[in-house]
Amino acid sequence: MKEIFSGIFENEGKLFTKNLVPGKKVYGERLVLVNKKEFREWVPWRSKLGAAIKNGLKHVPLQNGSKVLYLGSSEGTTPSHVSDIIGKNGLLLGVDISERVMRKFIQLCEQRKNLVPILADANQPEQYAEHLEGQAVDLLFQDISQKNQAEIFNKNAKLFLKSGKPGLIALKAKSISQKESPEQVFRKEIKVLENEFKILQVLSLGPFEKDHAMVFGEKK
Amino acid sequence: MRRKTGGKFGSIRKSASQKYGKGKKKDTARGFSKPSSGSKRSSRSDRSERPDRSTRPGRSTGRSKRPDRSGRSKRSGRSTKSKYSVRPRDKPLVVSKRPEGHVFKKPEMRTSKKSEKPARQKPESHKAKKTESYKVDKAESYALQKTESYEPKKRESYEPKGPENRVDELRKKLIGKARSQVRAKYEGREAHAIRAAALIGELDSCFNLLAEHCIEWYSMHFPELERIARDNEKMLKLIYFVGNREKFTNENVTEQFPEKAEKIVNAAAKSMGSDIQEPALKEIQLLALNSLQLKEERAFLITFIESEMLEVAKNFSAVAGPLLAAKLLGEAGSMKRLAVLPSSTIQLFGAEKALFRHLKNRQVKPPKHGFIFMHPLVQKTPRKNKGKMARALAGKLAIAAREDFFGEKDISEGLLKGLEQRFEELK
Numbered sequence: 001m002k003e004i005f006s007g008i009f010e011n012e013g014k015l016f017t018k019n020l021v022p023g024k025k026v027y028g029e030r031l032v033l034v035n036k037k038e039f040r041e042w043v044p045w046r047s048k049l050g051a052a053i054k055n056g057l058k059h060v061p062l063q064n065g066s067k068v069l070y071l072g073s074s075e076g077t078t079p080s081h082v083s084d085i086i087g088k089n090g091l092l093l094g095v096d097i098s099e100r101v102m103r104k105f106i107q108l109c110e111q112r113k114n115l116v117p118i119l120a121d122a123n124q125p126e127q128y129a130e131h132l133e134g135q136a137v138d139l140l141f142q143d144i145s146q147k148n149q150a151e152i153f154n155k156n157a158k159l160f161l162k163s164g165k166p167g168l169i170a171l172k173a174k175s176i177s178q179k180e181s182p183e184q185v186f187r188k189e190i191k192v193l194e195n196e197f198k199i200l201q202v203l204s205l206g207p208f209e210k211d212h213a214m215v216f217g218e219k220k
Numbered sequence: 221m222r223r224k225t226g227g228k229f230g231s232i233r234k235s236a237s238q239k240y241g242k243g244k245k246k247d248t249a250r251g252f253s254k255p256s257s258g259s260k261r262s263s264r265s266d267r268s269e270r271p272d273r274s275t276r277p278g279r280s281t282g283r284s285k286r287p288d289r290s291g292r293s294k295r296s297g298r299s300t301k302s303k304y305s306v307r308p309r310d311k312p313l314v315v316s317k318r319p320e321g322h323v324f325k326k327p328e329m330r331t332s333k334k335s336e337k338p339a340r341q342k343p344e345s346h347k348a349k350k351t352e353s354y355k356v357d358k359a360e361s362y363a364l365q366k367t368e369s370y371e372p373k374k375r376e377s378y379e380p381k382g383p384e385n386r387v388d389e390l391r392k393k394l395i396g397k398a399r400s401q402v403r404a405k406y407e408g409r410e411a412h413a414i415r416a417a418a419l420i421g422e423l424d425s426c427f428n429l430l431a432e433h434c435i436e437w438y439s440m441h442f443p444e445l446e447r448i449a450r451d452n453e454k455m456l457k458l459i460y461f462v463g464n465r466e467k468f469t470n471e472n473v474t475e476q477f478p479e480k481a482e483k484i485v486n487a488a489a490k491s492m493g494s495d496i497q498e499p500a501l502k503e504i505q506l507l508a509l510n511s512l513q514l515k516e517e518r519a520f521l522i523t524f525i526e527s528e529m530l531e532v533a534k535n536f537s538a539v540a541g542p543l544l545a546a547k548l549l550g551e552a553g554s555m556k557r558l559a560v561l562p563s564s565t566i567q568l569f570g571a572e573k574a575l576f577r578h579l580k581n582r583q584v585k586p587p588k589h590g591f592i593f594m595h596p597l598v599q600k601t602p603r604k605n606k607g608k609m610a611r612a613l614a615g616k617l618a619i620a621a622r623e624d625f626f627g628e629k630d631i632s633e634g635l636l637k638g639l640e641q642r643f644e645e646l647k
Contacts, residue, residue: 099401099405099406103402109391109398110395117394117398119397119398178580
């Protein structure tokens, strides 16, 4: 078990995080015991952040105690691993608009003390701005399949991210345009992101996700 | 990046790294944007060059985290950073200032024995520098210290005082809020009809699957029946109530197949199927019973949808028919949304795949109808006019939905009349 990033471990080509709630699985992943510590396997096929790390993300801006705003938390597959990494002193605010997935995420939040659910539209960050009490976050992460993904990301960055802080966004080409090729779509979206961000890395998420790209940037 | 991805991605990555990497070598981006050569191996070795991460994993006080921090020029971010994660290192600094205050007899209560030591060493130089300005700043700086030291506890101190509780409180509040929001979303009455409508299609396919298996199995015993009967449900009933083909008589077959009874009995007498043992027959009969129960469930659901839709959307379900109405409603999500949708959207609900195929490639013709194709009026229209009928129906449906949501009147009769008229024109 080798630690490749803070809190992220690798063993035989598989990613792991240390389980914050030993003994409990979140989405049916494997649990592994090493030196009496329990690790959860991070399945890149299920998680876009996992896929990005697998594909060579150069820096993962997460550490013990980080405060993360996670847009598109869904049922909490990726947030559960982020929660493992940031530990019990960290805080993850998971925003999602669908009550269908939120009901699972709420249950996860009750189990993990560093998760907070927010049922709101990420397109209107003013709605949940009050919950953050004007505090900035250490990382803005977004995984939303909307046509205006990049705009949403910029809006949230303006409100919650201080200059120099990192942002990660998973772009889904197919939800932006069916007609254009993914490459064209990504170019355009990155141009939009450049209004707010200094882009540091762009990488495809194949073969784990089709027509997806992860963009890593730093707030200007 | 690990595997060779297609040229598309390769090129975009390249362009990105050229764009963002080369120009900015002197400042912040250095560490990140070493031009990637595209293979995973190289990026790995990049990592291991940096001592911080792999060799000293235990350190996580924030400072040691970013390997390339030194390269960052405009990190005013340092102060912001400290707010969240670097507090304990700053803390002694704060304490060492305090003794000045001690001299001026204010915040002594805080200074512990430990902090007095640095106090003895430092004070003279400090005094010499700023005795005058001190008084003014003191209150401010004290307040500042107070708030600052308030913040970090959240992260670094493990005692469950103030801030810990604040996060907990926030958590509890937000969990409660999210819970009630979820609950509110499920409170709409139409939600149940939508669920039921979604279930019906599924039930149908389940029934067909089971019936197929059952009939296939029974055909080993009496293969001719399938050709003659041609009706899964009735055939299953015959299997369940009678079973062995030797027991087939005119009477018990007539119950299910009044017209074909004689034919079936004759066929049973000279069937080429094998004899069947009692245990096997019992299994087949049980399977038949189970699939028949699915059919029964479906009938219950339909009556449920009818009554429910009548409550939720009177006009809409009168024009569309309850099942179709529930399906369209499910596609829209809620009555509110359905009421504000344009009729063209209602017309194409359920034909999204065809629509996007058309949008992607204009040579493919656009779809004319989605779910509303199953409406009896559209069904009866001759093929070349189906599109027109669908358009007319969608228009009336949109009107009906609006009336249902915003008004109270029953206008379904007028709408249906208009539709009939249009149908006569198109027939």
